[in-house]
Amino acid sequence: MNLSNTSQYAIRILAYMADKQDSTLINATMLADALIIPYKFLTKIMTELVKANLVVSIRGRDGGYQLKKVASEIKVDDILYIFNDNISDKQCLLGIGVCNKLCKCSMHDQWMKPKLQLQKMFQESSLADIAGEGSKI
């Protein structure tokens, strides 16, 4: 009942980048050091973020990474989506799968509330919301 390591790292990375928006480029070494994420694992994640168009990379000497959009336009849900970690409408609690109003397990209705709240939280929180203000990353 928690996000994958990869998703957690990705959120923290992007929030950190949003926070440092002033300085144009941030490189992998700086990110890995600041966020205490294994360097090689981080670069792997960064490449996926670049492919997903959330981040721009500049290769070669003096290269680095930069957010591709303004922080307020990148939602946490967009990040989770990349790693198949977002909450879908059909997210199932007991793993039976496709059920409907007539045929459902007894936890389905109870599960709806927190599920929708999680969805909303992820869809409405942008990097601008979760970065800055001296908050922990």
Add this chain to the structure above:
Amino acid sequence: MNLSNTSQYAIRILAYMADKQDSTLINATMLADALIIPYKFLTKIMTELVKANLVVSIRGRDGGYQLKKVASEIKVDDILYIFNDNISDKQCLLGIGVCNKLCKCSMHDQWMKPKLQLQKMFQESSLADIAGEGSKI
């Protein structure tokens, strides 16, 4: 962001057993067939449920399993606890870990609401609540 396979199976097994309370014993083959869970994996789970005192087992010919307590006294949370899949108070969204009121990430407060709702859901739902009524298991 979902329960482990093992936890999902365990909940469904116990809910099914609560539903069939009338017939004294249910054996592993019946459970595996009814719930479409791999037999050998199911017996592994059953043994853990027995050790955790939620289920009584009777070995030998004509043996099987039986709930150890009445259905209303077994909460979903008790099941999740066995497999370290319950929602703890300290459950962390971003994986940084031990934070507090003064030093926290910006998602912490938003995360509190769904987290508490999940906790409540698991702690308050008993097998009696989720079994029966022709609901899917």
Add this chain to the structure above:
DNA sequence: AGTAATTACTACTTAAAGGTAGTATTAATT
């Protein structure tokens, strides 16, 4: 042109969850 610093790619290793196989133990029936 050469070097250094950077991201990207390919491939591997490790750890954990999920699942399977075989055997031992237990107990009722004959």
Add this chain to the structure above:
DNA sequence: AATTAATACTACCTTTAAGTAGTAATTACT
């Protein structure tokens, strides 16, 4: 006592997530 049907135990195999290593490609600076 032997057989049969059940759970319990031990050990293994498979799949996926997490993490690591090495090399190629790219670019700025000298």
